[in-house]
Amino acid sequence: MRSRMAVLILAIFCVGTAELAPSGMLGDLAEDLSVTIPTAGLLVTVYALTVVVAGPLVTAASTRIRRKYLLVALLLVSVAGNVLSSLAPTFALLVAGRMLTAVIHGTFLAVCVVTAGGMAAEGKEGSAVAATQLGVNLATVLGVPLGTLVAQQLHWRATFGSVAVLALAAAALILLVIPDDGRTAGSSAAHELRVFKEWQVVGTVLATVLCSAGMFTLITYMVPLLTDVGGFPAAWVPAVLVAYGIGSVAGNALGGRYADRSADRAVLRLSWTLAAVCLLYWAAAPYAAGGAVFLLLFSMATFALIPGLQTKVLSAAADAPTLSLTANMSAFGLGAALGSWAGGRLIDQGLGTRAVTLGAAAFTALGALLIAQTVYAGRRRAAATAAAAEPATATAATAAPAS
Template sequence: MPAALLALAVGAFGIGLTEFVIAGLLTEISTDLAVSIPAAGLLVTAYAISVAVGAPLLTAAGTRVPRKTMLAALMALFIAGNLTSALAPSYGVLMAGRVVAALTHGAFFGIGSVVAASLVAPNRKASAVAMMFTGLTAANVLGVPLGTALGQQLGWRATFWAVTAIGVVALIGIVVLVPARPAEPSGGLRAELRVFRRPQVWLALAITALGFGAVFGTVTYIDPIMTRVAGFGPGAVPWLLVLLGAGLFAGNLIGGRAADRRPMPALHASLAGITLVLTVFTVTAHARIPAALTLLAFGVTGFMLVPAVQTRVMDQAADAPALASAANIAAFNLGNAVAAWLGGAAIDAGLGYTAPTWIGALLAATALLLAAVTGALDRRARASRP
């Protein structure tokens, strides 16, 4: 794989870390800045909203900018946001830093996916996208536990200083390793927007939102599922998250290779796997060893979906992929937010802590149905060609 993919993966690692590590630092932030835990929790909500807003806006703003230049600019903005967070004297300034950093998230992954795919032969583009996303999975496996520990020992600001340093390394890597190419002759923003007239693009975005809603809607409630249902002690949760992260890491790489060989079967297989595993999880969650093994399988099937859906969107918007790719990242976050809300509402309604698993199974099954529809449309289009 080209060395430029390493720079993109480092950037993905930093972005993934700044998104997820905040959950482990809410108590420290709440105490230091004299705000409530729910107020500190809004730092997570604001980040997700900013991702959904920033992904299409910043990508659209850079349609005529060379992609290397745009990636470097996004990483510089990411550094500025996290530096602001590290220096924040108040809750409001910290919130501003989080919003600025989040604005770069979707555009970086969207444009970065297109750049990653362009660095390799067409039959390896899904693996290239998966390689970039290994930074995101590594952030979950290693970055979040280490970042949380750093913030607990040296103060939450130390974590943001570390993320800022990672951003600097990624920026240097992008400048040095990513090849400089002129802006793509895509016709600018109008051409990028035209791809949204295609039903297949919207179907792919819906599959992403539903499929990843199934995944992260369940991940949001892994702690109570594994402690209050499976019977693990609180001290086991970090190790269970490492187990989940190992599954995510493996699934991402497996999914990339599978999508390179047979894209649509890989998409169907990942969604079917998520549906099956979450259905099983509703039963195995009641015993520790079966729950842990199912958690690992859930991680594998969950992130097998990433390269399949990301390359699917880029394929359906091949003549203007950057904005569609960024919109797909927004769909990830929209699905995550809605599914997490559904899971919480079900728990509040007294349906139990395993409710997110069967809700996730229903979401994944719906995504699988849409994948069957999009596959049928593909076959009809091929049959109608002369």
């Protein structure tokens, strides 16, 4: 099982690095392709919007494909997208490469999460989700800083090319290591759609959009926030990004264990924690040391929240998890698009890069309010169900013959 999980983590690492890599080399991209930094930031926006639109469509179209071969096929599409990105002579073709890479994102991660959840012991679903999220954490810990370093030492094109080669290797390992158990990616699309009648699913997905918007308002511009606002030397940025990634791994592990105990309690408390960290980051941003510390805290809070959101959706849609998880992946993508766009607009309006921390806090606080509503609505529903069951239980007990 460990070797299978390691292969899944490697594959997720490739997909996660492809998503996040532009955040660490916006300056190089902007200079080489003669666009502004906010325009280069649209690479994150376009990727995210593609995930939003394509994820549910790809999932609905692939529910009958066996998981193993679906994972391989999706990774090969990602390879093609990264190759196109590495060779693109213009910004428009780079955008096209990013879109091709993003097409598989939501479905791929959803199938990985469902697979990991199916292998987990009862009560350990949060840790299983966190294990798959480790691939994204490693993309942050290793992929983004190494991609930034490669871009600085060689070229940003070499970063995309390296991801393509590694993703090809991951596809080969899936063929070799992951067994074909005959399971498909999901049930019929019509069956999977029924879970969206549940407010706990829909409300959590909407809250994911808002929390993700808060995350990516800051994530997209974290390098300019460090260098332009905090005065951090550019040469030290990869080291800070490594620390950011280490924080994400720690946060992911803590968030998974917290979600094992109660996904509702985890997402409620951690969403407010993330909002508070973003707000305090505004005060610390002008100081190099303070900005680095709060970037670490931000990474821990962000990645602690993600397993809880995924686990909450997984438990609420246990009967048909694949499409609901893909929708939640799309929610992360929509939030990323909204957040990266909003961060760019804050900068373009003359508020400065520092203002992205306040935008992040506002989005996350709105998400926390919606999470609170879903949690309390779920508790009221559970209480009402229990109250309705009490008279029936009492009646049955009264009617039962004495032994």
